[in-house]
Amino acid sequence: MKLYKKEGNIVQILSFPNETVEKGDYLLIDDADAGKALIVQVIDVQFASIPGILEELLRSLPDGGDSMQGEDFDPLEIAPHITYIQDASLLVCKIRATVENDSLTPSSSWLPSRSQSTIRKLPIPTLLKLGKIDGKLPIVLGGTKDSSLLTIDALSLDGRLNIITGKKETGKSHLSKLLILNMIGYKATVVVFDLNGEYLSLGMTADGKRNAHHDKIHVLTPSQNFKVALKQLNLHVLLEILIHALHLPGTSAREFRRIWQSLKERDMLNLHELGEAIRNWHCNQHVRDALFSRYYALVNSGFFTDNVAEAIILEERLSKAKEQGGAIIINLQNTSPIDRQIVVEYLLGKLVELLTDWKLKAIFLFAEEAHLYLRETYWDDIVTRMRHFGIFTTFITNQPDTIRENIYRQADNIFLFNFTNEHDLEVVSRAARVDAETVKSIARDLPPHHCLVLGKVVKDFPMVVKVKALDVKTMGETRLFFKDTN
Amino acid sequence: MIEQYTIATTPKYNFPQPATDTTLPQRLIELSIHSLRHAKNQPIQLNQQTLQQFNNLEAQTQSLQINPQPITLKPKREETIVAAVDTSSIKIGETSTGMLIAVRGANVWKQKRNYRYVRLGPFVFHITEENKREVYNALQRAYLDSPHEQNHQNSPNLQQMPTRMANLLERWLQSTLSKTISNGLILFDGSLTSGTADTPTRLMKEILDTARKRGNVVLAFSKMTNLRFNGHLITDVLLGHEPPYLLATAGLKTKPPIVLLGDVYVARLTNGNYAFRLDIDKEVSTEQKIGAAEKLLGNDLLTQSYPETLRLAHILCTFTANEVIAMQHFIAHTYGLKIINRPDMHRLLFGPFGKGESS
Numbered sequence: 001m002k003l004y005k006k007e008g009n010i011v012q013i014l015s016f017p018n019e020t021v022e023k024g025d026y027l028l029i030d031d032a033d034a035g036k037a038l039i040v041q042v043i044d045v046q047f048a049s050i051p052g053i054l055e056e057l058l059r060s061l062p063d064g065g066d067s068m069q070g071e072d073f074d075p076l077e078i079a080p081h082i083t084y085i086q087d088a089s090l091l092v093c094k095i096r097a098t099v100e101n102d103s104l105t106p107s108s109s110w111l112p113s114r115s116q117s118t119i120r121k122l123p124i125p126t127l128l129k130l131g132k133i134d135g136k137l138p139i140v141l142g143g144t145k146d147s148s149l150l151t152i153d154a155l156s157l158d159g160r161l162n163i164i165t166g167k168k169e170t171g172k173s174h175l176s177k178l179l180i181l182n183m184i185g186y187k188a189t190v191v192v193f194d195l196n197g198e199y200l201s202l203g204m205t206a207d208g209k210r211n212a213h214h215d216k217i218h219v220l221t222p223s224q225n226f227k228v229a230l231k232q233l234n235l236h237v238l239l240e241i242l243i244h245a246l247h248l249p250g251t252s253a254r255e256f257r258r259i260w261q262s263l264k265e266r267d268m269l270n271l272h273e274l275g276e277a278i279r280n281w282h283c284n285q286h287v288r289d290a291l292f293s294r295y296y297a298l299v300n301s302g303f304f305t306d307n308v309a310e311a312i313i314l315e316e317r318l319s320k321a322k323e324q325g326g327a328i329i330i331n332l333q334n335t336s337p338i339d340r341q342i343v344v345e346y347l348l349g350k351l352v353e354l355l356t357d358w359k360l361k362a363i364f365l366f367a368e369e370a371h372l373y374l375r376e377t378y379w380d381d382i383v384t385r386m387r388h389f390g391i392f393t394t395f396i397t398n399q400p401d402t403i404r405e406n407i408y409r410q411a412d413n414i415f416l417f418n419f420t421n422e423h424d425l426e427v428v429s430r431a432a433r434v435d436a437e438t439v440k441s442i443a444r445d446l447p448p449h450h451c452l453v454l455g456k457v458v459k460d461f462p463m464v465v466k467v468k469a470l471d472v473k474t475m476g477e478t479r480l481f482f483k484d485t486n
Numbered sequence: 487m488i489e490q491y492t493i494a495t496t497p498k499y500n501f502p503q504p505a506t507d508t509t510l511p512q513r514l515i516e517l518s519i520h521s522l523r524h525a526k527n528q529p530i531q532l533n534q535q536t537l538q539q540f541n542n543l544e545a546q547t548q549s550l551q552i553n554p555q556p557i558t559l560k561p562k563r564e565e566t567i568v569a570a571v572d573t574s575s576i577k578i579g580e581t582s583t584g585m586l587i588a589v590r591g592a593n594v595w596k597q598k599r600n601y602r603y604v605r606l607g608p609f610v611f612h613i614t615e616e617n618k619r620e621v622y623n624a625l626q627r628a629y630l631d632s633p634h635e636q637n638h639q640n641s642p643n644l645q646q647m648p649t650r651m652a653n654l655l656e657r658w659l660q661s662t663l664s665k666t667i668s669n670g671l672i673l674f675d676g677s678l679t680s681g682t683a684d685t686p687t688r689l690m691k692e693i694l695d696t697a698r699k700r701g702n703v704v705l706a707f708s709k710m711t712n713l714r715f716n717g718h719l720i721t722d723v724l725l726g727h728e729p730p731y732l733l734a735t736a737g738l739k740t741k742p743p744i745v746l747l748g749d750v751y752v753a754r755l756t757n758g759n760y761a762f763r764l765d766i767d768k769e770v771s772t773e774q775k776i777g778a779a780e781k782l783l784g785n786d787l788l789t790q791s792y793p794e795t796l797r798l799a800h801i802l803c804t805f806t807a808n809e810v811i812a813m814q815h816f817i818a819h820t821y822g823l824k825i826i827n828r829p830d831m832h833r834l835l836f837g838p839f840g841k842g843e844s845s
Contacts, residue, residue, distance in 0.1 A: 052807030059801050068798070070594075070603030075515045078608055081812035081819075 001119040003029060004090065009108045010437075011040050013091040013119060014048055017084055021045065021091055024145065024442050024452075024464040026122040028099070031112035036100045038112055039122060039130075040093035041462060043441040048088040056086065094438055096461055097131075104130055106460075124148045124463065131459040139182040141175075141453065142468040150465040152457040154186050157364070160456060161383050161410055162394040163403065165428060166417020171449040173198045175415055175467050176366055176396050180327050183364055184216050187325030189318065191351070192366040193344065193373065197333035201473035208473060216326035218317040222335055222343045223302030229311040230269045230304060235260050237349035242294050245341035252290040255283050259291075270306040271299055301339045303346075314350065322360055332373065340373040348378065348386070355389040362390030370395055371402035379403075383410050400427040413455035418446040431455075438462050514589075514609045514655070517621050521612040522821050550738040552715045552723055552752065556731035557776055559755070561783035567670035568786045569595035569663050572799035573656040575648035578813050581823070584614030587648040588813055591655045592802035593663055594795050595670075596786055601795065605802050606655065610813055613647045622647070625654050642683065653684035657693070664697035664704070671782055672697055673796045674706035678748030678765035679740070687745045694747055694767050703770055703778035706748060707796055708763040713738065713750070720752050721761040729791070730755040730783055732764065732776070749775065753791060755783060760791040 001019055005012040011029070015021050023042055030037040047053075060068075072079065095108035124144040128134065128151070135153020144150050157179070164172045177199065180190050192199050203214035220226035230238075235257065242248040242256060259277045263269050278291045298304050305311055317328050330347060332340050354360045365382075367374065374382075382393050383406070395403055401423065408414075408431040416439065419425050425443060429436035434454045442452050442464065454462050573591035580586070590607030613621060622642060642650045656675075663672050680690035697704050713720045713735075720735065733752040740746050748765030766775040787794035817823045 050808050050811070052809065052811075055804075055806045056808050059804075059806075068601050068603060070605065070802075073604065073606045074608075076518060076608070076610060076816065078610075078809075078813055078816050081816040082809055085808055085812045085815060 001027070001091070003112060003114045003117050003119060006111060009095040011038070011093045011095060013040075013093060015045075015089045015091050017087040017089075021089075021121065022145070023445060024462075026096070026124070026127050026461070027091070027093060027119055028122040029112050029117050029119050031117045033113060033116055034110065036098055036110060036112070038095055038108070039097045039099060039104070039127070039461075040095050041438070042091045043094050043438050044092040046090045046092060048090045050085055050088065053086060056082075092441075094435060099130065102130075124150070127461060131461050133457075133459050133461070137186050139179065140468060141178070141451075142465045144463060144465055150453070150458075150463055152453070154183060154188075156457040157183070157392070157394075157413065158362075159387070159392055160412035161387065161392070161407070162413040162415070162455075163400075163408070163411045163428075163431075164394060164396045164415040164417075165400045165403075165419075166398065166443075166446075166451070167419050167421070167424070168398050169448065170417035170446075171451065171467055172396050172398065172415075172417055173368070174449070174470065175417075175451060176368075176394065177202060177472055178467060178470055179394070180364075180366060181213055181470070181472070184213060184321075184325040184327050189321040189325065189360060189363045190327040190366065191347070191363050192327060192329045193332060193368060193370070194329050195332050195368045195372060197331055198368070199327075199329045200331060200333075202327060202329065204473040205471050206473055211471065213327075216321070216324065217329065218321070218326060219329045219331055220314065220317065221331040221333075222339065225313055226330070226343075227303060227305040227307075227311045227313075228346060229306060229308045230271060230274065231308060232311055233269075233346075234349065234353060235264075237346060237353070240349055241298075241342050241345045245338060245345050246294045246297050248294050249290060251284075252287045252294075255281065255287050256291055256294075271304060272306065275299075297338065298342070301342055303339060303342060314347075315354075318354065318360060337372070344373045348382075348391075351391060352386060352389050355391065360390065362392060365391050365393045366396065367393060368396045369399070369402070370397070371399070379407060383407055400424050403427075405430050411455065413453070413457045416443050416446075416452040416454060418448065418450070419443050433460060434462065513625055514607075517624055518609045518611050521617060521621060522610060522817065524612060524614075524617070549714050550720070550750070551736045552720060553734040553736065556727045556733055557751075558727070559730040559732065559776065559780050559783055561730075562777065562780040563784040564781065565598070566781045566785045567595055567597050567667055568673065568782060568793065568795045569593060569667050569670055570673035570675075570793065570796040570799040571656060571659045571663055572675045572796065572803050573652040573659065574800075574803045574805060575652035576805045576810065577648055578610070578810050579817075579823075581612065581614075583616070584612060584618075584644065585647075586813075586817060586823075587611050587613055587651065588805065588810075589648065589652045589655055590803045590805065591652070591659045592799045593659055594799040594802065595667070596795050601798055603798065603802055606659070607803075608805070608809070608813060609651075609655075610817065611647075611651065613644060615644060618642065618644060618647055622650060622654075625651070650684050657685065657689060661689075661693050661696070664693045664700070664702065667697070667700065667702050669701035671778055671785070672702050672704045673782075673793055673799075674704060675709075675796060675800065676706055677708050677711075677750075677763065678704070678706045678746065678767065679744060680747055681740075681743035681745045687743065687747075690747055694769065698767065698769060703774060704748075704767045705778060705782065706765040707753070707792065708765070709792075711763040713763060721763060723752065723761075729757055730779075730788075732779055751775075751779075753779065755779075755788050755791040758790060762791055 002014040004014045021042055023045055025042045027040050027042065028037050029040060097104045098107045124146050125148045134151055135155055137154035138151045139154050141150045141152055164176055166172050180192065180202065183190050194200065200219050203211055203217035205211045239253060243253055259281055263273055263277055275295055278288060278295055281288065320326060321328060330343065332343065335343065351363060382391065397403060411431050414431050414434065416428060425440045429439040446452060446464065450464055450466050452462055452464050571593055573589060575587055575589040578586045578588055588608040588610045592603055592605045594601055594603045611621060660674060680687040694704055711719060711721055715723055731754055735750045738746060738750055748768050751764045751766065752761050753764035754761040766778060782793060
């Protein structure tokens with residue numbers, strides 16, 4: 001390999017056919033005289049611009065488009081040299097760091113010697129060692145291209161905002177399950193908004209037996225084993241539900257506040273009394289109608305109960321998870337969109353309450369397709385305010401444009417699976433911790449179950465990893481009509 | 487160990503036959519390797535003009551007469567093999583004692599609507615003032631087998647060597663075709679003029695005789711000509727006739743030792759303002775000459791009045807820039823020649839106003 005060109009932080013390297021280099025590989029450009037080396041990553045492999053190549057190709061197809069039949073008598077065996085030159089490739093590389101005295105700096109301000117530098121592939125284990133990508137709480141994500149393991153540190157997910165994205169069936173949920181299981185292995189509390197019931201069997205092995213994490217996986221299904229008593233509710237949480245999930249107007253909300261306080265003073269906070277109070281409250285008929293329609297929405301959701309004994313499971317499970325680690329899976333699979341919003345509003349409010357009171361230290365929230373249940377104003381809340389309370393979110397989506405741009409800008413880690421759509425790649429490339437060229441070039445060619453890891457977990461050295469297999473019962477498979485035929 | 491030159495035979499026309507004289511390629515390989523070994527570990531400089539050289543015997547402007555009555559041609563479809571020869575040479579670098587050159591040749595033939603080819607080379611040589619005579623004479627001996635002709639010829643100067651070497655290869659390829667093709671048309675690049683240093687009359691006559699005896703007709707197309715009629719280039723004399731046609735010429739005189747072995751025509755074979763000088767073997771009858779042109783029309787693809795077989799022979803032997811780089815790579819790797827860049831004096835002295843040595 002030969003150093004050809006450097007423009008900004010892009011380096012172009014001429015590579016010959018006997019040197020197998022692929023997108024995503026790391027190279028070390030070592031300038032022994034300068035005592036420094038550049039670490040660069042290949043983001044694109046192109047044909048080298050060889051003079052006369054067009055004539056060469058045209059010449060090989062002169063007979064109506066088919067190769068002309070003939071014999072070449074080439075006694076000096078120059079033909080292999082011709083193909084060697086023709087097949088030379090140009091590696092477009094991004095500078096990632098400079099190595100000087102065994103320490104890394106993100107600098108790209110110096111120019112290695114074109115004639116004297118040696119270029120060689122940098123094995124991933126060496127890079128991991130140089131970048132000190134390991135840590136006290138290792139999570140093995142999977143294997144890299146050179147068959148080494150990529151291990152990240154659970155600490156680098158702590159307090160961070162993460163995004164897992166990629167098109168359908170590329171392995172996003174699989175990776176999030178891997179992260180969840182590892183986090184609970186380190187006694188972390190994890191809450192999962194499970195939209196498609198994919199996480200319900202996290203505690204089971206592929207053949208349906210209980211796995212080591214079984215006792216730490218708690219599945220809560222709204223209106224079944226997950227209910228809330230009005231007495232447990234904070235007024236402001238309920239108002240959030242009424243205003244944001246059920247779109248209660250401001251005037252009606254004020255009347256509701258009065259009704260609530262009146263019932264609370266009399267210790268009569270239950271569904272029946274709330275209905276009666278609305279019926280008998282002195283107020284405008286339109287306000288009453290508005291309050292009644294929301295009241296029935298709450299009642300019909302089945303999420304609210306007057307039986308306090310039925311409504312203690314969430315706090316119980318969270319408290320158990322706090323002790324020994326665990327995942328609370330909120331099963332939103334068969335929940336209507338309105339009820340989903342009610343549940344999520346309640347849960348986020350409850351979590352903030354518990355965190356504020358230091359009843360919980362911090363939680364890791366995994367939110368699948370959050371745009372389907374997260375109201376507009378919560379996005380900023382989650383990445384700014386709630387982070388300070390200790391809610392560290394991982395968004396999982398196959399529609400990257402449903403996550404707002406400012407979320408990408410603030411994301412600390414991105415786990416990117418294959419995308420072929422230019423628009424999707426454009427959206428993801430707005431993330432602050434990555435350059436657009438890397439995202440667009442590498443993510444487009446990722447095979448299924450291969451993930452481009454970007455951000456703090458890999459110390460800003462983008463790495464491609466084949467996510468390791470999990471012995472977990474698969475759920476959330478698409479129901480197929482022709483399943484038996486396949 | 488030098489490879490034995492054997493070309494597999496084609497089913498119908500035995501092209502080329504095993505009995506064919508293989509002396510020249512063998513000597514080419516031997517001399518190529520021998521000359522390169524002598525250049526081992528020398529530096530070579532590349533920023534020299536890599537000029538592709540093709541043969542053009544016509545140097546002087548001459549006048550002749552054209553018969554304004556065109557010979558109208560009707561394509562004859564009876565199946566006839568059309569074969570063509572071309573060679574090229576290129577300078578690929580300079581050493582402190584000489585230069586590195588490469589030559590390559592190609593035979594192309596059209597048979598049953600398919601084009602096939604045999605391509606020889608590239609043969610790379612290190613030519614110096616010391617070895618140029620030895621190399622050239624060795625090749626001449628190998629092919630011409632005529633000490634008399636060798637002796638009276640001047641030794642070529644260094645700059646002429648690429649063309650002269652290519653011409654030797656071209657004669658050998660022409661000879662091979664004339665010995666292997668039967669009842670076909672053999673197309674040469676250039677004219678049927680002989681008597682020059684690398685186109686001895688005896689040799690050209692032999693080639694034409696052999697071709698004739700096997701029922702072939704040799705036609706030579708010149709891309710460039712200096713022949714003039716009434717002060718105009720003969721290829722610019724376009725009469726208002728519908729092509730395809732030939733215009734016969736007369737009155738072309740040559741000075742000894744130059745001998746004209748063909749009758750010269752102006753050939754306008756397709757629509758468009760393209761015409762070429764066409765030399766057809768003098769010794770065949772006029773009917774055969776016209777018949778040969780008509781068979782060419784009926785058996786080969788002609789665009790811009792030029793036969794495709796000859797165009798392909800030219801394309802196949804032409805060196806591309808990629809091949810030049812590959813040959814430099816081969817020399818550097820196999821013979822340890824170090825590639826250096828000699829400063830361009832024009833650029834050095836005149837900066838952006840120096841247009842380089844090739845300008």
